[in-house]
Amino acid sequence: MLKKSLFVILIILILPFNAFGKKGAINIITTLTSNKEIGFLGFIDGVFFDENKKRLYIADSSNSRILSYDSELKYLSTFEPGGDLKHPTSLVRTSDGRFLVVEPSRRGVLTINIRQKSIEQVNFFKVPKAEAFYPGNIAIDSGDNIYIIDRANSRVLLFNPNLQFKGEVLRDNKTRISDIKVDKQGNIYTLSTIEGIVKKYDGSGKKILEFGRRGKDKTEFSFPVSLAVDEKGQIYVVDQHKSKVLVFNKSGRFLFDFSGLGWREGRLAYPSFIFINNAGTIFVVDRDNSRISVFR
């Protein structure tokens, strides 16, 4: 009896530290799952939160559609243009309402203007070595400049808001680039899955920070696939094989991690992408659970 009481007291004393300490700083708010309205979510690849319209867009790749949700994360509509959009993966939306969507089946990037009902391929005519271009993820900065990963050439291509090619903002000859995000100050963050390295560059492409490695330690990556940056400059890295999100401070020091392998709300199963909006809401593509887990 005494032992039991002591155990309960101990749990009461310890729990608050775990629940409301470092880990507890991040909580699950909601989960966007398959339902009767939208049907089964397929192979989700990218998400993007439009700060102007306060809407969330989801690229449901295997179902060839883009879903939109309002600021309360209630389903709004589906954009499903048929054969013109085969497998949308990564996406962004410009302040004038155009979508830029990576389409691997066309080995290119599409501009979608829903109002004008037009879908056009971004012109890579002026891009050197365009014949060997394979698009990776896409990012946008506060000035509507577009950053596109060229995986085959391990570089990031910069396009201005008029989608004119402005040059290679950075080229990484040592590591492969898997994901990219740009913060409000115009700093560029890249992640390499195979090497397990996060890099931060200033707007001119000069490297200012590098950290991370693959390993078995809690602070190391197993298979990092996506990254995002919050308002404080904290860097969030999705580790697909750990099914966790690892959080680092702006100097690259490990702070904490959250979630873990599971199927219930708040847990993740092989997550593949992360996006953080200005309000600090964290959207994680929970790929094997075919859902978006929303944390704050």
Add this chain to the structure above:
Amino acid sequence: MRRQKRLFYVRIFSLLTAVLVGTGGICSAAAKPSYKNCLECHDDLQNEMKLKDAHVPFKKFQCGSCHDPHTSNYKFLVKREIGTLCKSCHKDKAVKHKFTHIPVKEGNCTKCHDPHASKDRNLLVAKGKDLCFACHKSESVFIGSKLHAPAGQGQCLKCHDPHGSDNASLVRADNKKLCIDCHHDVKAMKSDKTKKAHRYYPVLGAVCVSCHNPHGSKHDNLIRKNRHILLKKGCTACHNAPDSKDPLETNKTGAMVCLQCHKNVAEDFDKINNHVQTGIFCTNCHNPHASDQSGMKKGTLKKVCFTCHQDTQWRMYDKKTKYLHPGLKKEGKCNDCHDPHGSNFRLFFLSDEFTLCTACHKRHGKFSHPLGVDAVDPRSKRDITCITCHDLMGSQYEFELRFDRRKQLCIQCHTSY
């Protein structure tokens, strides 16, 4: 009465202590325990003691430097885990390399070394190739009757470092340097025979093992078994001409040099999941010139896949992993389920999970727990598939289940039970 008895024992104890301290009995016993006594029981070690290359602490009867004579948490009463124990003195072996021999990584030093004594140098448990071939089966190392001289003579260590190296396959130096250290004619590219064999291309900076098997081959000059079909036509199908400014450069950008012919594979790289990497990324897994593997792979499928997916390797070989999909651990048939080029299905699967699994597990195709769009996982609200319950890449539970089927698995969803 009792008090007198106690006093008597105290006096006896004091007297004995005084005698022992006076003669130095306790002090010397505590300071210098004689481990020579160990051999009285462990008489099997007496012969080993006579061997020339005995381990120095063993020879000096410093048994206590490795063993605790009373108790230990480890086998053979050693003080610490073997690897840690050895590296506490052999600090040079604790240096981290890019590539580490698995026994070294696992701290399994005694797999190759006898900690007491050996007839062979460096306390090795066997001599030369017999030691290496105990694990690296000779039939898998030597393909064909034509052997590279050092390999045939069992001089594995001539090229490989048995502990670790910064070069793949634990070779002592960069492939290019390693070969030309002996093959001086190649170094100078003087011989007409060498020049002609390499079709007048300046191969000095190239990787020799991309065409030659450094152990053995069925073919002359140790050329690997399968050769790229275009080698017959000449190198210019992929490379610039030998007399051009940059002869070894390919005539197309990046992987296009391969994909211009392999068009069916090119389509796979345009799928949602794909293995597109930097440069001529096909050569991450394939050898474009010659290979001993099917599909011109660089090595066995497992070896190729684990080059990048090392965390999957850790997981598969983790102590907790008791069950793996059959054939995966031994044969490493990753491509039985995954498409290594690209896939529009989850986890690079060849098709949807149900079609994929029931292609072999036919009985489950006819009778099984409800699956597919009509069966929803109440936890995630997604459709139930085979991998909802099975984790084929490594599980603690039989049938590679995610939970114990006797108490945890079903109640994940069927909570009312």
